[in-house]
Amino acid sequence: MAQRTASRWPDADLTSCGLPTPGTDLASLPTSRVVGAIAATKNGHCFLDWQLFQFALSMHSRVRASSTNVAATQKSILDLEAQTTLELQMSLESTEYAARVLLLDALDARDRLPRVYATMRLGLIDRDRFHRIAHETRIVFDEAIMRKIDALIAAEIVGAQHGYTCISVTKTGAMARRHVAEQDPDAVRREREGAKDGRSLGHQNLEAGMAQLFLTATAEDVRLARQMLDAVIAGRCPDDPRTKTQARSDAAIALLQRKPFTCECDSDGCTAAISDVELDARAARIVVHVLCDATTLEGGDKCGYLDGHGPISAEHVREIAARGDAVIHQHRLDDLLEPNPASASGAQERPDEAALHRRAPRSETPDERRGDGPRPEVGTGDEPAAVIAKTSLPSDPYRPNLLTDLIARFLWGTCSIPGCERAAFACDLDHVAEYDNVRPDLGGPTCVCNLLPKCRYHHLVKTNLEGFVDDLWIDSNGRYHSSVTTPMGQTVEVLAPNQWLIPRLADLRCTHQLAGQHATGTASGTVEDGPQRTRTRTAAKHARRRAERKANRARRLTEQPEPIPEPEPVSEELFSEELFSEELFSEEFDYDEPPF
Ligand SMILES: [Zn+2]
Ligand SMILES: [Zn+2]
Ligand SMILES: [Zn+2]
Numbered sequence: 241m242a243q244r245t246a247s248r249w250p251d252a253d254l255t256s257c258g259l260p261t262p263g264t265d266l267a268s269l270p271t272s273r274v275v276g277a278i279a280a281t282k283n284g285h286c287f288l289d290w291q292l293f294q295f296a297l298s299m300h301s302r303v304r305a306s307s308t309n310v311a312a313t314q315k316s317i318l319d320l321e322a323q324t325t326l327e328l329q330m331s332l333e334s335t336e337y338a339a340r341v342l343l344l345d346a347l348d349a350r351d352r353l354p355r356v357y358a359t360m361r362l363g364l365i366d367r368d369r370f371h372r373i374a375h376e377t378r379i380v381f382d383e384a385i386m387r388k389i390d391a392l393i394a395a396e397i398v399g400a401q402h403g404y405t406c407i408s409v410t411k412t413g414a415m416a417r418r419h420v421a422e423q424d425p426d427a428v429r430r431e432r433e434g435a436k437d438g439r440s441l442g443h444q445n446l447e448a449g450m451a452q453l454f455l456t457a458t459a460e461d462v463r464l465a466r467q468m469l470d471a472v473i474a475g476r477c478p479d480d481p482r483t484k485t486q487a488r489s490d491a492a493i494a495l496l497q498r499k500p501f502t503c504e505c506d507s508d509g510c511t512a513a514i515s516d517v518e519l520d521a522r523a524a525r526i527v528v529h530v531l532c533d534a535t536t537l538e539g540g541d542k543c544g545y546l547d548g549h550g551p552i553s554a555e556h557v558r559e560i561a562a563r564g565d566a567v568i569h570q571h572r573l574d575d576l577l578e579p580n581p582a583s584a585s586g587a588q589e590r591p592d593e594a595a596l597h598r599r600a601p602r603s604e605t606p607d608e609r610r611g612d613g614p615r616p617e618v619g620t621g622d623e624p625a626a627v628i629a630k631t632s633l634p635s636d637p638y639r640p641n642l643l644t645d646l647i648a649r650f651l652w653g654t655c656s657i658p659g660c661e662r663a664a665f666a667c668d669l670d671h672v673a674e675y676d677n678v679r680p681d682l683g684g685p686t687c688v689c690n691l692l693p694k695c696r697y698h699h700l701v702k703t704n705l706e707g708f709v710d711d712l713w714i715d716s717n718g719r720y721h722s723s724v725t726t727p728m729g730q731t732v733e734v735l736a737p738n739q740w741l742i743p744r745l746a747d748l749r750c751t752h753q754l755a756g757q758h759a760t761g762t763a764s765g766t767v768e769d770g771p772q773r774t775r776t777r778t779a780a781k782h783a784r785r786r787a788e789r790k791a792n793r794a795r796r797l798t799e800q801p802e803p804i805p806e807p808e809p810v811s812e813e814l815f816s817e818e819l820f821s822e823e824l825f826s827e828e829f830d831y832d833e834p835p836f
Contacts, residue, residue, distance in 0.1 A: 257284055275730050283363025289370070290360035293346035300324045300343065341371070348374040352386055355394035364397050369412040376416035379427040392419045407658045411737060414550035418543045418740070421553035425541045428553045459549040460560055463528045471522035472501050475514035479505035529665055531650045531741060532557045534570065545650055545741050548663035571643050573744055578629035582754060628750035632686035638675050640686050645669060647745065648691040651736045656692040656710070656722050657701075658732050667693035670702065672712045672722075673789070674782045689714055689750050692722055706781075709788045714753055718746030723792065731792060 251262050258280025260269060269277075303324045321343065329339035349357035349370065356373055359365050365373075373393060380386045393416055421428045436458070443453045455462070472491040473484065480503050482490065494501040503512035532544030536554045544557035552560075560566055631644040640648065649664035669691045676683025684690045692712055694702065702708055707727030714720055720736035739745065 254280075254284070259284075271728055275728065282366075286360050286363040286366045289367040290357070292342065292367070293349050293357065293360070296324070296328055296343050296346040297350055299327050300347070303327065342367075345371050345374055348378075352377065353390045353393070355390045356397065359394055359397045362398070365412065368409050372409050372413040373416040376413050377420055379431045380420060380424045381427070382424065385424050389416075389419050389423050392423070407734070408661060410550075410661060415737075418551035421543050421551065422541055425554060429555050432553065432555065459546055459552070460528050460530075463546070463548050464526060467526045467528070468495075468523060471526055472514070472519060474522055475501075475503075475512055475518055477503050477505055477507065477510045477512040479503075479507045479510070480512070481505065527665075529646075529649075530557060530560055531646065533741075537561055537568075543741075545653065545738060547649070547653075547665045550653070571646065573643075573742070573748065574626075575643055576628045576630050577626040577748070578751075580623055580625055580627045580754070582623045623754070624749055626748075627754055628688065628748050631688065631750070637680050637686055638671075638677070640669060640691060644686070644688055644691070647688050647742060649693050650741055651688070651720060651738050651745070652693050652722070653738045654693070655695040655698055656734070657694065657698040657724060658734050660695055660698055662695035662697075664693040667695050668699050670694040670699055672710055673786065685752050687750050687752055688720075688745070689752050709785050709792070711789045711792060713793070714749075718748070720745075725788065725792065 253262065255261055258276050260266070260273065260277055266274065300320070304320055321340070324343055325336060325340045328334075328342060329336050332339055332342070334342075345367065349360075353370075353374060356365075356370065360367070360370060377386065377389055377393075380389060396415055396419075438456060439458075440456045441453070443451055445451045455465075457465075469488045469491045470484075472495070473487040476482070476487060480487065482504060491501050493499075501514055503510050503514065505512075529547040530544050530552070532554075533540065533542045536542050536544055536557050539554075539558075541554050543551040543553060546552045546556075546560075561568055631640060633639045633641050648669055649667070653664055654660060655662040655664070655667050670693070671684045671686065672690050672692055673684025675686065690712060692710065702710060705727060707725075707729075709725045711723045711725075712720070713722075720739060721733055722736070723731055723733040725731045
């Protein structure tokens with residue numbers, strides 16, 4: 241039996257790629273070097289995935305060149321793909337299935353997604369993410385449309401180099417799905433017809449006398465069913481010993497068997513609220529939120545967004561809107577606006593859209609092309625006629641009004657902490673710069689420039705983890721960014737993943753931006769300096785965070801942003817200012833256990 245070749249990897253000097261010299265005692269390295277090495281390893285992982293595709297393609301050509309004699313069997317078991325797979329599975333010591341997936345992805349990379357493939361070489365996405373993109377785009381058969389989708393997805397990956405658009409495989413897939421749905425609605429329609437026929441219910445037996453039931457239905461029906469289960473189990477008394485997951489299982493079985501769901505505490509004073517009346521009251525508050533452009537309801541191709549699921553095709557939005565239980569609300573961004581006192585014309589002029597769009601020559605950056613008009617620059621003296629100002633409840637300036645709440649949730653889609661997938665409507669809306677109850681003018685504002693969705697777990701992290709700072713800012717192109725700095729000093733910046741959903745937002749400015757505050761509350765350096773103010777621990781922590789945000793911002797201003805490459809021309813559809821969403825569920829939210 242042949243001796244295995246020893247791997248040279250452990251001795252390879254990859255210091256030029258950012259890895260430590262082989263044999264380095266990691267404990268001797270400063271934290272920043274370890275942080276850099278982790279990122280370098282990620283880039284290397286993506287690059288090696290790129291390299292593996294190259295080798296698979298090379299093997300594919302070699303097999304083709306050497307197998308002219310098996311032409312007769314091409315159509316049978318030994319076609320080119322099967323032969324190449326056989327070679328790959330031997331080299332990789334993998335299953336036939338894994339080798340075939342590799343080959344098919346490599347062929348997709350070469351033939352259908354060359355620009356997306358190039359981003360693997362840059363260390364931006366790995367094979368798992370590429371596979372998900374290839375999977376989402378497989379329904380597209382038109383070559384011209386496919387080229388455009390390839391360019392759009394690649395631009396999004398590259399343009400968001402610091403934006404972590406692809407922070408998870410799920411978000412990568414959602415981004416690809418949106419481009420497919422908008423560029424090739426017919427393909428999505430065909431796929432969806434077939435997919436709906438795939439509704440099913442199955443089960444399998446497990447060990448120890450257990451079994452599993454799976455249900456496949458539309459995304460909205462599954463979300464509604466899931467919320468119904470949460471409404472049922474919300475009635476348990478505090479002494480019920482079950483976890484939420486166990487209780488949901490019991491609730492589903494009770495509903496399916498038409499038996500009552502009961503509290504499992506032993507307490508005589510059980511306070512469970514699970515009568516039919518109480519259950520009906522909770523069920524009546526169940527809402528699944530969808531946001532879309534008004535043009536989508538009128539037959540347009542622009543995607544909508546289903547909370548907890550992701551982008552959905554225009555056709556899918558219209559199906560949901562046509563349901564008997566759908567409630568459609570129209571919202572206008574204009575309702576947030578007030579005349580800008582700083583504008584020469586603003587004092588008299590009604591804040592009409594035309595006035596906002598009649599400024600400055602058209603800008604050329606790719607992201608701006610997505611919008612429908614030039615962006616009024618901040619601080620150029622060319623002040624917009626109207627600004628976002630009506631964002632909080634008149635009765636309670638701490639709480640956002642309905643439209644501000646909707647925008648803050650849909651703009652980010654999920655908990656704003658990178659890598660957290662918790663649905664935005666299951667999150668708290670957190671004031672990034674802390675709201676000051678005593679002097680609201682000194683604290684962070686209740687505004688889209690200062691509100692981020694945070695799941696209960698990450699809200700607790702922010703509150704309790706010393707050195708954890710987040711931030712939110714809007715750049716001169718009107719793009720919304722957030723960042724997180726960890727206690728070990730790592731800062732991750734993220735572009736709002738769903739700004740495509742509300743493109744006009746990029747044309748608007750809020751009063752805080754115009755005042756140069758940018759949601760920092762840093763303009764109010766007097767908070768901690770005020771001699772009359774008692775400095776509590778919380779106040780001190782907030783002051784420290786403000787200082788850190790300020791330092792982070794100073795750093796961003798000095799760093800040159802990397803140039804964003806131009807994507808293929810994007811069709812420019814006019815954006816209507818009218819949005820709709822289903823009714824806002826403004827009751828107190830119910831939270832899952834933290835993921836850890
Ligand atoms: Zn009980
Ligand atoms: Zn603001
Ligand atoms: Zn979270």
